[in-house]
Amino acid sequence: MWESIAHTIVYDWIGMNPATHTAAALQFFLHETLKIGFLLLIVTHLMGVINALFPVERVRRLIASGKLRGGEHLVAAVFGAVTPFCSCSSIPLFIGFLQGGIPLGVTFSFLITSPLVNEVALALFLGLFGWKVTLVYALSGILLGTVLGVALGKLGLERYVEDWVWEIARKKVAAASGEGSRPPVRDLARAVSREAFGIMRKIGPYVLAGVAVGAFIHGFVPTGFFERYLSPSNPLGVPISVLVAVPMYASASGVIPVVQALVAKGIPLGTAMAFMMGVVGLSLPEALILKKVMHPRLLGVFFGSVAAAIILLGYTFNLIF
Amino acid sequence: MTIKVLGTGCPNCKRLEAHTREALGRLNLEADVEKVEDLPSIMSYGVMSTPALVIDEQVVLYGRVPSVRDLEALLQARN
Numbered sequence: 001m002w003e004s005i006a007h008t009i010v011y012d013w014i015g016m017n018p019a020t021h022t023a024a025a026l027q028f029f030l031h032e033t034l035k036i037g038f039l040l041l042i043v044t045h046l047m048g049v050i051n052a053l054f055p056v057e058r059v060r061r062l063i064a065s066g067k068l069r070g071g072e073h074l075v076a077a078v079f080g081a082v083t084p085f086c087s088c089s090s091i092p093l094f095i096g097f098l099q100g101g102i103p104l105g106v107t108f109s110f111l112i113t114s115p116l117v118n119e120v121a122l123a124l125f126l127g128l129f130g131w132k133v134t135l136v137y138a139l140s141g142i143l144l145g146t147v148l149g150v151a152l153g154k155l156g157l158e159r160y161v162e163d164w165v166w167e168i169a170r171k172k173v174a175a176a177s178g179e180g181s182r183p184p185v186r187d188l189a190r191a192v193s194r195e196a197f198g199i200m201r202k203i204g205p206y207v208l209a210g211v212a213v214g215a216f217i218h219g220f221v222p223t224g225f226f227e228r229y230l231s232p233s234n235p236l237g238v239p240i241s242v243l244v245a246v247p248m249y250a251s252a253s254g255v256i257p258v259v260q261a262l263v264a265k266g267i268p269l270g271t272a273m274a275f276m277m278g279v280v281g282l283s284l285p286e287a288l289i290l291k292k293v294m295h296p297r298l299l300g301v302f303f304g305s306v307a308a309a310i311i312l313l314g315y316t317f318n319l320i321f
Numbered sequence: 322m323t324i325k326v327l328g329t330g331c332p333n334c335k336r337l338e339a340h341t342r343e344a345l346g347r348l349n350l351e352a353d354v355e356k357v358e359d360l361p362s363i364m365s366y367g368v369m370s371t372p373a374l375v376i377d378e379q380v381v382l383y384g385r386v387p388s389v390r391d392l393e394a395l396l397q398a399r400n
Contacts, residue, residue: 056369056384088331089370089384091360096369168364195385289329292360 002038006031025219032211032257036127037200040207043123044199048192050082056093059083060100072102073109073153077145080113081138084199090114090286091293098169104161105153112306113145116281120203121252128260129269136317137273141281144309152305160298203253210254214261221265237271238314245278246307252280269321274314282306322352322400327363327383328372334358337372337386344392350400 006027010016016023059079063072090111097107117138125134259272282303290299326341328334338356345352357363363371366380373383376399387395 060369086331086333086370088329088334091329092363092369092371095360095364096367099364099367164361168361191385194388198386 002035003031005034021219023219025215028218028261029211029215032127032214033208036124036207036211036257039123039127040120040200040203041196043119043126044196045192047082047084047119048196051084052188052192054079054082056083056096060097060102063097063106064100064102072106073146073149074142076102076106076109077113077142077149080110080145081117081142083114084118088289090289094290094293095165095168098161098165103153104158105149105151107149108152108302109145109149112148112281113141115283115286116144116277117141118252118280120199121256121276121280124207124253124256128257133269133273133321136320137277140313140317141277144306144313148305148309152302155301157298157301160295160301162293162295165293203251206251206254207257210257214257217258217261217265221261223265237268238274238318239311241271241275242278242307242311242314245275246282246303247284248279249283249285250279252276255279268318270314270316270318273317274310277310277313278307281310322350322396323377324352324354325357325375326354326372327357327366327368327375329360329363330358331371333386334372337374340386340389340392341374341396344389344396347389348393348396348400350396352396 009030010023010027011018014026016026018024059075062068063076068075093114094107094111097110098104122134122138125137255276259267259276263269263272287299287303290302294302324341324345326334326338328337334356338354342354345354357375363373366373366375368380368383370384372386374381374395376396381395381399
C-alpha cells in the first residue's frame, strides 16, 4: 500500500523518470517514511499501554516475589525488551532492582535487553526487514539477556559493584508510591498517546535522516558493492563490524534504515544485525554511566561478554539467513 | 512548597525542570525549585526511573515528563 502511494507521488504527480537514480532514491524515501511512520505510531502506542499496565515497580515486585521459581532471568529479559530505555535511568534502575532484593544476574538480564530490544528498533525492523527478521532479532535479544544474566550471575561479581550501591540497597526504602507514576485511568489514553507522539517527535528527525541516507544508498550505490569486504566468506566480517559498533552511540532510529540499505547492496544480513546490536546494545555513554556503579573489571566483563555473544549471534544469523 | 527535580542530567530531566518552572510561572506560585543530580540522594527517594518530581519531600511522579498543563494541575492541587 505504501509502495503504491510512493509510486504515485514520484511518478504520477512529480513525473520523474523511473530510470533515474534520483527517482529510485525518492521513491524509497517516501515509501519507507510512510510505512515506518505508521508502524512507529502503532508500536509506540502499544508499548505505552503495556508500560502503563506494568510499570517498573510492578515488574520488580513480581521478580522479587519468588513466585517465578528460576524463571526470573527470562522474565527480567522480557520486561527489559518491553520497557523503554533512557540511559539516564539505567543506574536508578540498576540500584532499584538490587534494592528490591533482586540478584545481580537477573538485574543484568534486564540491563542487557533493555537497550537492545526496544519498540523503536522493532518498528523499524518490521518496516524494513519484515516480521521474520524482527522476530529473530527480538527473540535473540531476549535469549542473550537471559543466558548472559544467568552466566554472569554465577560468577560472583557482586564484589565488583561499588560499595555505595550496596549501602543504598541495604536501606530498604519504601518504593515510590505507584500512583505517582500512573495518571488516573480516565486520562490514561490521552497520556499514552501523548507519550507515544512525544517519542515519535524525538526520534523522527533521526529516522528521516537514516531513511534519507538509506535512500541515497539504494538509489546511487551499485548492488554488490560491499561484497568484496564483508561477504560471509570473510570470517572476520562479523567481529570487525561488532567491534566497530560497540563504542558507537547512534540512535537505533538513524542506524537501522541505513543498515537496511547496506544489506540490499550486498552486506550479509547476519553481519548487519550484529552491527546494529553492537551499536544499540552497548555504547560509550552507557559505559561511562555504568562506570559509576561498577568497578572497571565488572564493566569489562559485562561489555566483553555481551559483545562476544553478539558476535556469536552474527555468525549464526549469517548461517540462517 | 519545596520542589525537587530528580535527574542525572539527560534531556528529559532538564525538560521536567523547565516545564515545572514554567508551570509555576503561569500559576504565579512561589516555590523553591532544586535540581538534584547526585545518585545517592535520588535513590533515597526510592525512585527507579528518572526524571522524578518531589514536592515537599513526597514523590509525586516519576519516569515521565508531563506537559506544562498537567504540571499546572498537579501543582495547583498540591498548593
